[in-house]
Amino acid sequence: MNLEIILFIVLALVAVVSSVAMITRPHPVISAVFLILNFFALSGLYLLLNAQFIAVVQVIVYAGAIMVLFLFVLMLLNTNKEDNIFKQNKALKIFAIAIAVLIFAQVAFLIFFSSPSDALNSQVAESVQSGTIQQIGTKLYTDYILPFEAAGFLLLAATIGALVLSKKKFE
């Protein structure tokens, strides 16, 4: 057992437990807290994968901006907790869990029987290089400049859309 495996197990456990806790807690704010925990575990996993830039951006964008927005709306609307997640509509719940298990089984089947790692022959040095901000920045501003501009435009459109939608009256 080396340090990496221990770290992976701990982070994966946090991710699994927090994601399950997120969908089973009745109160939406507590769900949000568990989702934030999940994002942190993911950020740690990205660090293990040598993707340092994505790890930091994960914290800044997801934990620092998107989830604060969610919490802000939750506190603004002050919605009550769903006491009856498990009581009402039993059939739907069983159906939902069945579907989820089916999806998981399907993906797991694919992963184990196509053994994706056979196709890989990567060196560690290469993967350390690929996660640096220089590498990603170079890619973003050369090969992917058009999607990058499109993403910027999308953000602008989203900002204006959110502003218009949350206005009290349409004049």
Next chain:
Amino acid sequence: MSILEIIIITFVKILFIITAMLLTVSYSVYFERRISAWIQTRLGPNRVGWEGILQPFADVFKLLLKEDIVPEKSNKPLHTLAPFIALFVAFSTYAVIPMGPEVTIFGYKVNLVVADVNIGILYVLALTSLGVYGITFAGWSSGSKYSLLGGVRASAQMISYEVSMGFSIAGVVMMASSLSPVAIVNSQYGWMWNAIVQPIGFITFVISAFAETNRLPFDLPEAEPELVGGYHTEYSSMKFASFFLAEYANMIIASAMIVTLYLGGWQVPYIDKLGLGETLTTLIQVGAFFAKIGALIFFFIWVRWSIPRFRYDQLMNIGWKVMFPLSLLNVVWVAVVLMIFN
């Protein structure tokens, strides 16, 4: 250097930083009280020790002895977690701030920074964006309407000002062409301080820093006349002290960030041309770093006791309609400067 030596050196650095932070935080509380008293021609705390110099210890002792009251309607785990988040975020930001140049102590080459991370600025941004959680959780979990209002205000305010803060930092990063704080300080050699090269960015960053640390004139989340105590209304004893310490630690971090990004960090203009010894030069540089931070802390306190609080809509208007365009303008300005001089 072997791994053991690196671990020991890092450990010593962390120990030094934490001790220095705790002392400066408690003494900045003392200085805040003395300076506010001086501004208002009062006396201020002057009984415990010489001129009240032991007052911080008396305060901590008093808070430790108080009963820890947790409201019945609160969400207890979150109510306990919130002050820890606030303190953790405030103290761990300091890891990437360089205090001095590379020095040689007992034959070891030591960088006077705990962790020279090449994405240090992003690390600081990530941590400051987490700081809002301490306040938001505190506000929501207390189960009190004043706390909730404080928490809602804090989250809106901090998200808004983070935008202009990020864009101000973008200007600095463009100048240094690096995200490492060490490289940013090194790029400000001589009089090439970012405060002089990009004054608009400096002003927007300082104002955003005031808003991010919830200091007056932007202390809406805890405005006493309207919200009792804001997000920490329902806190007592050491949990309250944690918020209090976190607030002052944030103020020191903000000062250290302003110094690192805009006021040349530990650089003293052209001191290496004077021909002083290496040890003396280093000592002066480290001293200059702390002197700059001290001056900024005094500025923070001075502003707090001189300027009244903004109204909430004014705060949002300034954030989105003034600071945000100005910080964008600063990015354009830096780009133009870089194009002309490179």
Next chain:
Amino acid sequence: MTSIPLEYYLILSAFMFSVGVTGVLIRRNAIVVFMCIELMLNSANLTLVAFSSFLGNPIGQVFVFFVMTVAAAEAAVGLAIIIAIFRNKLSVNIDEINIFKW
């Protein structure tokens, strides 16, 4: 890096994705449903980063960057829609938002 097989990351990601699907189907609060979608997006991100890192190719991480941009835009617009619905119906329960059924 080499000590943890790629499959572990993929299984973890698949598990999180199925949890997200379950959440979307069983929760009734529109905001929580939204958060479950964010969870699914994140599990997809984990797969992308894992492959990118194991192949030594940054393109996967560039793609994750775009996914995050889209997620941010989606969160802003989606939450604005939820607030607008709350103004009209005073509820964010998706069972009560059924006016299009008629």
